[in-house]
Amino acid sequence: MSIISVSDLTHQYAVEGREKTLALSNVNLEIKKNEFVTLLGPSGCGKTTLMRAIGGLVSPTQGTITVNGKKVDGPNQDSAIVFQSFALMPWASVLQNVTFGLEMRGVGNKTEREHKAMAAIAQVGLKGFENKLPKELSGGMQQRVGLARALVVSTPVLLMDEPFGALDQQTRRYMQEELLRIWQEDQRTVVFVTHDMEEAIMLADKVVLMSARPGRIEEVIDVTFPRPRDPDAVERLPEFVELKEHLWRRLRQAHELNAA
Amino acid sequence: MSIISVSDLTHQYAVEGREKTLALSNVNLEIKKNEFVTLLGPSGCGKTTLMRAIGGLVSPTQGTITVNGKKVDGPNQDSAIVFQSFALMPWASVLQNVTFGLEMRGVGNKTEREHKAMAAIAQVGLKGFENKLPKELSGGMQQRVGLARALVVSTPVLLMDEPFGALDQQTRRYMQEELLRIWQEDQRTVVFVTHDMEEAIMLADKVVLMSARPGRIEEVIDVTFPRPRDPDAVERLPEFVELKEHLWRRLRQAHELNAA
Amino acid sequence: QDAGNLTLGFPGGVGPTDIPAILALQELEAQGWTTNYIEFDSPDIQTQALLNGDIQVASMGPATVFAANIAGADLRIVSNNNSIDFIVLAKTGIEECADLDGEIVAYHSTGSTTTAHLYRYIADNCPEITPNYMVLSGSANRAAALLNGQIAGTIVRMEDWIAATGGEDERAKILALLAETQSTLLTQTIVVSAKNVEAERGEVEAFVDALHAQFAKVYEDPAAYAELAAPYLDGASVETVAAVYGALVESELFPKEKALSPDQIADTIAFYEEAGRAEPGALTPENVADFTLADR
Amino acid sequence: MAGSISPAVGTGPAVSGKPIHILNLRKDLTGPQALVVRILALVVFAVLWQFAAEAADSILIPTFTETMEAIYQTAFVTGEIWPALWVSNLPLIIGFAVSVLISVPLGLAMARWKAIDAALSPVIALALALPIAPLIPVVLVALGMGMTPKVVIIVLFSWVFIATNVRAGARRVDKSLVEMAQSYGATEGQVWWRILIPGAIPAVFAGLRIGLGRAFAGMVIVELIMLPIGIGALLLDYRGDFKAGLLYATTILVMVEAVILALLMQALERRLIQWK
Amino acid sequence: MTMSSVAIQGDSPTAGFVRVIRNITANWMGMIVIALIWEVAGQIFQQPWLPPLSRVLTRMVELFTTGGLSQHLVASLSSLAIGFAIALAIGLVVGVLMGLFNTIYTALDVYVNAMLFTPGLIFAPILFAIFGLSDATRISVVVIYAVFIIIINTAAAVRNVDRPLIEMAASYGANRRTTVFRIVLPDAFPLIIAGLRMGAGRAVKGMVNGEMFIALIGIGGQAARYGKQFDFTSVWAISVFIMILAVVINQVVTWIEKRLTAWVD
Ligand SMILES: Nc1ncnc2c1ncn2[C@@H]1O[C@H](COP(=O)(O)OP(=O)(O)OP(=O)(O)O)[C@@H](O)[C@H]1O
Ligand SMILES: Nc1ncnc2c1ncn2[C@@H]1O[C@H](COP(=O)(O)OP(=O)(O)OP(=O)(O)O)[C@@H](O)[C@H]1O
Ligand SMILES: [Mg+2]
């Protein structure tokens, strides 16, 4: 009953005339419908690559990926991606950037789309910035525009690459709560890359731990705290602290820097 | 005896034909020589703007800034900046990007510079990636290249805009330790923007808390834990936990989302 | 008389020698014709316009007619427009042909008509010299270059020389009037396309008649004619134009006979054969000229 | 609190229709494949030319086969083309070099400083439209007959295209890179050498290619209008003698030379912008 | 209320006027300087080929009022407008196709460049053979002059579009067409405009040259005649007029560009 199934995935970047880089090696991963999975791993271990492969933006050197029962061989309408580099259209206002996804999927008419988009913009705390251009926003604000764009289209799968990386903790906490709420209401499957172990545990049904380059899956940890979760409460649970310590130890082992 | 002195700083972004944005309003700040100051505040509150003003990249609408006794009226040799958006030259290899700063300051000859740069690259954990191009690196790796470039030039002032934002916690912790070591050895003044409260406390002599737009300085908190600090130990101090709680509360008050 | 319809083509830049043709058109217009004239920048495009029937008659040099016919076109000279009006100019200090030895002498381009005439002049008068030839297109340009001291000698059309100097200038002088020595050669003729000539015979005949009526008027009173002509020559004063017509009439450069002389055509062909611009025997007076139109 | 996002209606499973292909820009065909495509294009062009010319049946328009034969003649039998090419190329090279030396810095300066851009942009517009051809007599009278007027006209023909493209390219260079360099104490010269020029390289090359094209056109036009030596003289003669085959053969050989130069430039460009 | 506070408020007509003047001096400084140098040099050197600007301008007015230049103007400008419109349509379509499809690019690249390198005049006989003595010939010369540079710049602009944005659009299910209209064209817009700018300049030249080198007609034909008569003042007068025309076109393009590209830093 997996909605995403990655089997035997290997990816090597081969830029013509340059040295090759093996980014992923033999990755196997099964993600069930409506599961919330977080990806954790050292910098440069291939998280973005794995994400992009699931989204169909990278055609892997080896192995297959199926999403929603279909083999992935290009970008598809089953997943929406929040990009690590934001990928905002510099010529379009915040509102236009957010409606873009809806438009591409042919959702409703213009007014409906704008209505939805306005709600999403407010949700990410950017009310009043609808008509600004990306260059007029701070880093964190840009990131939230990209977030709103992905949230507003209702794809079964949501792929998020460090979506809260540029946010302050307060905004981040608020966004986490929103995300969980949306996820629970709409029943979506979320793959979420993060560097923050607490975040990874707090949000996840499953934490996937990756090792340093070439990226492999080290361990998959089930997180069974009851839902809905209250972040402040969860943080104080002894199991939470224990899990965090465990991850910390594992990451330290997996870490390329310590290997060097 | 301040090395950086910001007085009465107000900045308004005025893009022709567009609405104006008041980013900073009446900011006053004194930073002493060799101090480690962290800037904390909600997304979009003007941290980057303040940083860029100190670095001379933004000429503020009002108020004056002096660095090292000289009035800032343009980019200057007293400060090195780590950019939130990395600002790597896409056509240059990692090594070339890192030597760039040294070259601009006319440090040593080519071999010396490369030698220094290689050391810095190793320091940020990118040994073996010297000849890669930025597009061949992951987000976190790119960020570390920008970091190495700033670390390797020995300016009295180091301005760092979320330098560890894209790093996993393990790498981040390692980089924090490195940064503290370098700072202590070389005696530099560091202004460090972060979203991570723990990081802000751990590193700082002084945490500067900013309020939401238009950015003002809410509170300046002295952090007096003895140095050298062992992050793992500091984290367990009751004063640390207390300080964190305090910041958390203040931030929540200052937060634009709650205001909305 | 039935009102006809006629378009005439010129090489670009109307000069005094072209005016009779324009005034002939005016004359026809006054009789109720619809007429028009177009200036072409290059002879090859003009030829094409003639072949396409965009224009019915054209004023062009025999060199173009010969070259086009050798290339397979079917053009016919039907009337003379003016005989050779070229002059050889030299800067002051050069007294005769032989003095040009080693000096800079400019001509249009290796294959052009004027160049052939210049070679002929030198071959006739001082075959032993080797001038330092350079290329400079445009008769008026060469006149200006000579006056500016950039070249020592050149060949130009008389009308350009007179337009530039009014006939005299202390910086240069006329070395030879080719009209005197090479007067049997044609330089500007009225041409039609053989393919279209039958359909337009009436128009062409009427035009040739009107043109020769204009020539007669020039000979009658060059000064009076200059006043008619001046408005068509942008910026030229009546005196200058009168001087040009005076010189042209004096040298009898406009044809006095309507009939086209087969000898003149034959001489002109021979001249180009000699100059290496046409295979001997490739051209005959009959396949470059139509005597039936003018010899009525 | 902000309103919630309700799921889109009617975008259920139906949305996952046909696969989407990512646009793959700049993935050039290479090797034999490219050759086949190019030759195919040439064949289509040649056939069209042949039929069109036969249909037009004009003494000024040669057929494709006539032209090819003429190329063979002028290049290998009479060899007429070579000395002419040589004579014409000297001013071309000098003129183009002068253009580059003027325009690349100018374009960069315009991209760098708003004031210069504002001051020069009308001048650029003027120069883009300045009709050079009618002014050739003016240039000749002013500068005489030697090499200078040719070089000047070639410069006049080409500089503005290089400047325009360099400006457009340098404006696309990430502003934060300039700031970065300045923050490291880069001098103005270093900002240019290390940031603006490398960043603008793709556009600079596009500009150089266009500029080279214009320089070629300038070379031919001066020769056609006023100083027919070299290629221009050949073209005038062939035109005057209605040797259409040779006329277009010469034209094509000039184009071939230009294309070869452009391809060499492209190869250099490829080496320089691997990072794209 | 003092003058300075009025200026800061920026609403009063005086302040608006001051701003306009300042804009004009800033934007036209280069031109004003050139004009002054020209005038002074013309007065000092008194060369026939460099008449002072004032004389040229006077002559220009003369040509239009008494010289009958205005009668040529309508015909010249309409062939320019039609020709440029056609060049624009062909140039953008072919350029975008070349930018998008690598096969088309490979097939046409060399030839389009070759055409750009060829002096437009060479095509005069061919165009004349096809269109004869009609306006179509002049229009086609304008097209030939302008179209290739537009094609080349458009193709280059499209090929350099930011890759992450294309991926983003694809991930939202944008099909090829939508991606082209919503991502590729906006991103390529600044460079395409640069091409149009150059194309417009070339079109004006095409108009002049077409009128000079086929049959002498329109304002180009007039310029050629004056050139042959060594009437440099008139040659300059017409050239200056054509340049003014081009600057006006350029200002229009700039105005459109500014409207549409506020997002460029
Ligand atoms: N376009 C590319 N070309 C060549 N190599 C690449 C490319 N993109 C990534 N790589 C390499 O692949 C490896 C994995 O990169 P990836 O971006 O997937 O890492 P990541 O886990 O997302 O890291 P981070 O947490 O820093 O974002 C890295 O070593 C990087 O150098
Ligand atoms: N170039 C610009 N033009 C107009 N407005 C701008 C510009 N840059 C920033 N702003 C505005 O100024 C305010 C402060 O921006 P700044 O980048 O300094 O915030 P920040 O504190 O660094 O935020 P973050 O933590 O998200 O990076 C924001 O509201 C933003 O919209
Ligand atoms: Mg990543």
Ligand SMILES: [Mg+2]
């Ligand atoms: Mg910031």
